[in-house]
Amino acid sequence: xxxxxxxxxxxxxxxxxxxxxxxxxxxxxxxxxxxxxxxxxxxxxxxxxxxxxxxxxxxxxxxxxxxxxxxxxxxxxxxxxxxxxxxxxxxxxxxxxxxxxxxxxxxxxxxxxxxxxxxxxxxxxxxxxxxxxxxxxxxxxxxxxxxxxxxxxxxxxxxxxxxxxxxxxxxxxxxxxxxxxxxxxxxxxxxxxxxxxxxxxxxxxxxxxxxxxxxxxxxxxxxxxxxxxxxxxxxxxxxxxxxxxxxxxxxxxxxxxxxxxxxxxx
Amino acid sequence: xxxxxxxxxxxxxxxxxxxxxxxxxxxxxxxxxxxxxxxxxxxxxxxxxxxxxxxxxxxxxxxxxxxxxxxxxxxxxxxxxxxxxxxxxxxxxxxxxxxxxxxxxxxxxxxxxxxxxxxxxxxxxxxxxxxxxxxxxxxxxxxxxxxxxxxxxxxxxxxxxxxxxxxxxxxxxxxxxxxxxxxxxxxxxxxxxxxxxxxxxxxxxxxxxxxxxxxxxxxxxxxxxxxxxxxxxxxxxxxxxxxxxxxxxxxxxxxxxxxxxxxxxxxxxxxxxxxxxxxxxxxxxxx
Numbered sequence: 001x002x003x004x005x006x007x008x009x010x011x012x013x014x015x016x017x018x019x020x021x022x023x024x025x026x027x028x029x030x031x032x033x034x035x036x037x038x039x040x041x042x043x044x045x046x047x048x049x050x051x052x053x054x055x056x057x058x059x060x061x062x063x064x065x066x067x068x069x070x071x072x073x074x075x076x077x078x079x080x081x082x083x084x085x086x087x088x089x090x091x092x093x094x095x096x097x098x099x100x101x102x103x104x105x106x107x108x109x110x111x112x113x114x115x116x117x118x119x120x121x122x123x124x125x126x127x128x129x130x131x132x133x134x135x136x137x138x139x140x141x142x143x144x145x146x147x148x149x150x151x152x153x154x155x156x157x158x159x160x161x162x163x164x165x166x167x168x169x170x171x172x173x174x175x176x177x178x179x180x181x182x183x184x185x186x187x188x189x190x191x192x193x194x195x196x197x198x199x200x201x202x203x204x205x206x207x208x209x210x211x212x213x214x215x216x217x218x219x220x221x222x223x224x225x226x227x228x229x230x231x232x233x234x235x236x237x238x239x240x241x242x243x244x245x246x247x248x249x250x251x252x253x254x255x256x257x258x259x260x261x262x263x264x265x266x
Numbered sequence: 267x268x269x270x271x272x273x274x275x276x277x278x279x280x281x282x283x284x285x286x287x288x289x290x291x292x293x294x295x296x297x298x299x300x301x302x303x304x305x306x307x308x309x310x311x312x313x314x315x316x317x318x319x320x321x322x323x324x325x326x327x328x329x330x331x332x333x334x335x336x337x338x339x340x341x342x343x344x345x346x347x348x349x350x351x352x353x354x355x356x357x358x359x360x361x362x363x364x365x366x367x368x369x370x371x372x373x374x375x376x377x378x379x380x381x382x383x384x385x386x387x388x389x390x391x392x393x394x395x396x397x398x399x400x401x402x403x404x405x406x407x408x409x410x411x412x413x414x415x416x417x418x419x420x421x422x423x424x425x426x427x428x429x430x431x432x433x434x435x436x437x438x439x440x441x442x443x444x445x446x447x448x449x450x451x452x453x454x455x456x457x458x459x460x461x462x463x464x465x466x467x468x469x470x471x472x473x474x475x476x477x478x479x480x481x482x483x484x485x486x487x488x489x490x491x492x493x494x495x496x497x498x499x500x501x502x503x504x505x506x507x508x509x510x511x512x513x514x515x516x517x518x519x520x521x522x523x524x525x526x527x528x529x530x531x532x533x534x535x536x537x538x539x540x541x542x543x544x545x546x547x548x549x550x551x552x553x
Contacts, residue, residue: 006363008356012434013370016427019389020373022396026388038399080281087278092269099279106290108536110488112509113529116516117293140289143282203380203491218378232388239381246376247369254365 020243027236034232049237059238062217065131066200067245069214072135074195077142078150078188085150086176090162103144111204114140119208133209134216138202142195149194153187186256193253200246217242300526318527328528330503331511332535338418338507339486342425346482347475349426350433355463357438368438371431383495386424390496397423410497414504417497421505424496425486433478440474441467476547480540487536508532 026034027049028042037043053059087093088100118137119128127133161183165175181188207219221238301319304312322328358364374382392398392409397420401408410416444466452462490509493499499506499514506514512532516525 005356006358009353009358009367009371012353012430013367016371016374016431018396019385019427022389023385034394038394040396076285080285083278084282087275090269091272091275093271093273093275096275099283103282103286105537106286108484108540109290109294109533110490110509110512110529110536112488112490112512112516113297113533114293115513116522116525117296118289120296121292136285137289139285143286147282197376200376201378203378218380221380221384232394235384236388239377239385242378242381243373243376247373250369250372250376254369 023236023239026233027240029233031231031233046233049233050241052234053237053241059217059220062215062220063241065210065214066206066216066218069131069134069138069206069216070196070199072131073138073142073199074192076135077139077146077195078192080139081143081146081150081191082181082188083176085147085154086180088147088151089154090159100147103147107141107144109140111202115204115208118205122209128209129211129213131214134206134214135199137205137209138199141202142198145194145198146191149191150184150187153184153190157183189253190256193249193256196249197246297526297529300522301530302523302526304523318523319531322524322527322531327511328531331506331508334504334506335487335508338421338425338489339483341422342429342486343479343482345422345426346430346433347479350430350478351437351471351475353430353434354437354441355467357434357441359442368435371434373431374428375431379491380495382424382428383492386420386427386492387496390420412501414501417501417505421493421496424492425489428492429482429485432481436474436478437471440471444470472547476544479547480543483543484536484540487539 025040025042028045028047029039030044030046030048033039033042033044088096114137122128122133122137127136157180161179162175165179170179203216203218206216210216210219217238221235302313302315304317357367377385389395390397390410392402398408398410407413408416410420448466449462452466457465488509489507490513493505493507494510494513497505499510509532512525512528515521515528
């Protein structure tokens with residue numbers, strides 16, 4: 001029994017890693033080797049694909065653009081979601097349940113539906129092709145999610161904490177920033193992780209709202225695949241590099257990740 | 267938790283409301299606008315009433331895309347939910363392996379969706395991909411760029427690879443919230459594995475499973491980027507799901523009216539089905 005228990009996750013992890021391995025394997029091959037022969041390991045090991053990405057501004061610029069809008073989005077989403085989640089977890093007010101549901105419906109709006117209207121809206125306000133446009137557009141699904149996660153974490157903090165602080169003469173904002181925010185630091189970490197993740201992986205809106213200046217890395221990849229033939233090694237290396245920020249972020253929240261995926265409610 | 271009635275709480279939610287309203291209401295109204303008007307370009311619009319809605323609702327193309335979409339969503343739900351549950355039940359509960367498992371499993375969730383598509387596109391190629399080559403080597407005639415069935419198989423496998431981890435992590439979090447005392451009590455009573463699952467674990471997992479099913483339903487219903495990169499909707503129209511069809515109409519043919527009407531019908535279907543799932547599951551929880 002004990003042995004069989006570990007086998008199921010092990011097989012699954014193997015399945016998860018196989019396509020990633022194939023990408024990694026390919027990123028260290030020359031284009032000739034990729035197209036010419038079928039090899040499980042690179043026979044002529046090369047880092048040329050990576051060198052090219054790090055030396056060409058259109059490539060590494062894509063990473064910088066992506067990271068800029070992802071970071072702006074994460075900070076903005078969490079910052080506006082904090083007070084809102086506090087309101088939902090502590091108070092009842094006119095229309096609170098409807099408002100909460102309305103926020104969640106935005107999580108159900110297919111980006112494909114919004115692509116064209118977003119293009120018009122952000123062109124009209126003069127933000128087209130800036131990282132801010134993508135950061136703002138991604139708040140459509142990240143803000144509701146952040147509110148949802150934070151509300152879960154905040155509801156598990158006993159109300160006595162608030163009341164004691166007020167008795168001790170704390171003003172609301174001093175209590176909120178000095179006591180409450182540190183108390184739910186784990187929740188904030190988890191919410192930030194989710195915002196980062198969903199903004200990092202989304203492409204349709206990011207691609208629609210940018211053209212040259214703020215082009216995200218994912219869009220750079222699609223263009224390269226179509227214009228300069230199929231440079232598979234380069235494409236693979238760029239793909240591998242998009243996995244790294246995510247892996248880096250998971251490492252920081254690894255202890256909260258399970259709880260976070262349950263959106264703080266468990 | 268008993269909450270205090272306080273209307274000033276609106277001030278706290280105001281930034282969120284403004285931000286989301288800017289992103290949700292203006293574009294949604296634009297879509298509504300498109301859906302009831304006729305345009306010949308140059309920003310000249312004329313009233314079209316419900317023509318586009320009638321056209322979309324009677325269009326065979328829309329029915330076909332909707333049917334494919336429903337089939338795809340049903341298949342991946344039937345695979346991913348039980349699979350995720352089984353993996354979560356077999357995960358180690360403590361020790362150094364927990365973090366390793368969680369981090370490795372979470373990896374696919376953090377890969378940009380077009381990279382997921384590109385990765386599987388290459389991985390499944392019959393000549394240079396490990397999966398495609400492997401399947402042909404075993405003796406299957408597999409070429410997902412030509413055979414509709416193979417395209418579906420690859421699409422489903424990709425989605426299972428991409429999203430089962432989400433179900434695992436949700437279920438795992440639910441399992442971890444069960445106090446040890448419950449298991450000890452079950453042991454004292456001599457409960458079998460199945461009884462423990464049925465009477466201790468499953469009731470505790472109801473909430474997380476609801477979230478898992480809802481999230482997987484919504485996201486698979488909106489699948490676009492991975493699918494377009496993997497197969498481009500083909501071969502033929504075999505894997506043209508709703509989002510792909512919508513983009514073909516809106517950006518490919520620039521038929522804003524029908525695209526707008528289709529968007530609204532599409533959004534309403536997701537809302538309706540999500541609401542239905544949610545109420546059904548919450549009702550069964552009350553029982």
